[in-house]
C-alpha cells in the first residue's frame with residue numbers, strides 16, 4: 640500500500656510509504672541531518688517541489704525519486720492505493736493446469752490459514768465466481784486467489800526457496816493470500832475505506 644501525493648497534507652515524510660519506485664516506499668534523511676519537517680506538504684511550495692528543502696534533507700538518490708513524483712495542478716487530497724507487485728502480475732494459464740495443481744494448493748492453504756480466519760476461501764466455488772457481474776480478468780484473478788495460486792511471497796518461498804516470504808506492505812507477517820487481502824493492517828485500512836455495506 641502506498642500513499643499517492645496530492646496535497647501532501649496527510650502523508651508523513653518519514654513514516655509513510657510514498658515513493659513510487661522503491662520496494663518499501665519510505666525515505667531516509669541525509670546522514671546526520673537534523674530534521675525539522677514532518678509532512679510532505681512541507682516539501683511543496685506553490686504547487687511545486689521545494690528544491691531548497693528537498694536538497695537539504697535528502698541525498699541525491701532520494702531527491703531524484705521525490706522529484707519524479709508528479710504533483711497535481713488542482714488542489715486534491717492524498718490517496719491510498721494498492722501496489723501491484725511484480726509477483727502479482729496477471730497471466731492466463733490453462734484451466735487444465737489449474738485443475739491439476741488445485742489439490743496441492745488446497746493442502747497448502749489449509750496449513751497456512753492465519754488464526755482468526757474462520758471462513759475458508761474454498762467455500763466460494765467457481766460457480767459463484769462465474770456468475771459475478773465482473774470482468775473475466777477479475778474472475779480469473781479471484782479464481783487464482785481461491786485456488787491459492789497467486790504468487791505471493793510465502794508461496795514463492797515454498798516453491799523456490801527464493802526471495803523474502805514477508806509481506807511487502809507491512810513487512811511483519813508472511814505474505815500469504817489471506818494476509819495480503821484480509822489480515823494485513825494495510826489491507827484492513829483499504830477495506831475500511833472501501834464503499835461496501
Ligand SMILES: [Zn+2]
Pocket residue numbers: 806807808809810811812818819822823824825
Ligand atoms: Zn502485511
